[in-house]
Amino acid sequence: MRRRQLMPWLFNIILVVHVIAGAVALTSCWGSVLTRKGGPAHRRWGKAFTTSIYAASFMALGMGLLSLRWPLAMHPQLTDETLYRGLFGWMMIYLALLTMSMTRYGLQMVANKCNHAANRHWSMVALQIAVLATGTNCFVQGLMLNQPLMIGVSIIGFGTTATYLWYMFKPAPGARDYIPEHLKAMVATGIAAYTAFLSVGLIELFPEHAFNPIIWVLPTVVGVGIIGYFLRTLPGRARAAAKATQSTT
Template sequence: MHLFEILVVLHVVAGTTGLIAFWLPIAAKKGGGSHRRWGRIACYGFIGAGVLAVAMALLSLFGPEERLPSVTDRALFDGLFGWMMLYLGLLTIGFADYGLAVVKHARQPAALRRARYQGVIAAVIASALVCGLYGLSIGVPLMMAVAVLGLAAMALQQLFIWRAIPPSPRAYIGEHFRALIGMGISAYTAFMAVGLIRWVPEEVFNPLVWALPSTIGVVLIIHFTRAAKRADAPRTRPAIRARS
């Protein structure tokens, strides 16, 4: 078995673990033991899948063997299985890392300004720019679209990290939800980029298929953001009427 095939098997195992575990903390009671346990499993599964995706992308771009010889358009192959897979792998890692970090540093969000976290965000931004520019050069709007989504997400994270006014004590909850749901979106998008072209290549550029993970993810982000804001809103006590 070649190195690339070994990486594919490991990637499928890690990714499947993350894809299954991803829905359990969403369904579980927020903040409970089950939520935290399955949330960590999903994050570590996706981080492992992301690392393996990066390795496979680099092998596809610079390895000695030709991958998927059935794909005759090698520029398109380099785009989808090279630069786009590299970017989506780093984006998945970035979302998972940030989602865990905002909880870990909930009381000291300034810790997210450290080089260790900023380096991950910088890697995501750099890979998004390469993905988008390569998509522009070969005329693939899909690569540009997913790159814009990642750049927007990283910009929102940086606004939270570098804001001048300290956030409220529970502001990290919304960031946590957005990051980990974004992690799920990027992982499912990566699955479609790699899986669809292998199984149903005629649907690989169907915009409805590609829009599905983002649509579900955005709905979940809005739902949990509104729920977090309601929970964070100050509760007013009813006025007590004085008895005459």
Template structure:
């Protein structure tokens, strides 16, 4: 029965993750601020919240019974490895995905109403992701898996930078848009990393810990974030110049 439930979570995780992975590109590539951007952005955010939730559920089951939930990997990896990679690290990435999707969604929903972003849930998710990251790093150190420590750095950085913005007393007009881009593209990096890394354990086990499997989504995602943040800054600069000319 446990395996049936676990497999059901995997199917749901793949379906919602695939939906998010496809929906991700419409707002990224398409016209900003239009109807399609809003519709597909909403689909992406909901899909990421669901995907992250399924990942958390799978990670908790793995922590409780690593071999029972991954019988096909018995003999290839020991229980400590499975508990670390599919338990602690998936717990961290699941919470990170939920964190980024929710934070990014609130940024676009509240826009200039900065104080409205400081809800107990949004603030709590920042501390939760950092606790999960620390647990992931410690477990990675204990079993000698530096990738777990590396991915934990992302969670710590996410929590700290999000808290810095949330508690920032004054924000510029374009700041919420930059945070929206950072968070939701970050969620996209998370889902593609999961496909590349966790998926490889099932299909190409020998590639599971290869840095290339982890670096491709990160490099592409960072390039997207930088490109769009620069575009936001250009628009803000042009807006200030027009206002200056009028004055």
């Protein structure tokens, strides 16, 4: 009983760290989007973004584990233990791993741009398997709890795992194929950060709208627009970079 009473204190400490890291991620992601890709400023903003995302994700993993074990102790204002063990336990654990996966994948695409085989490191594959396993569990729990939100977010993980593994095991990608892979993964991480911000904020301010699908979809719509813009302009950027290189040689 005493341990159960102490758990909310630990949860609140983790939550504070999670919120601070999330706030840094929410602001620094725009620095990465708006600065010249590959330039010093872009790398600095990117480092701040990925570091804060990792911190926020690890804190989310901790909150998910605590909510899984003591769902009502973590959320005393709630009453349905089974429902919130699923939403704040199983789903949060899955989303934390999914965000870590997207972030690591995006970083490794740049780090391994000259060594594609390194993308198949066991830790990269293991992380994709973990996302697939927790996503499948989230999907099953969503069916059992009749929660479309859990079902929907699990499908996102199935899609990212399939596309990431496909590229990781692609025999001979093009010399610049890593660029759209990096872009898509990092913007997807930003989508995850803003989705979490909107949903958690609504839980506190407007609980009746916390699981409104429109709120969860909005960051995705914006993020997909950003991805589409950069993919459409990528060929022109590549030609401009090639001309700049030729003019200096």
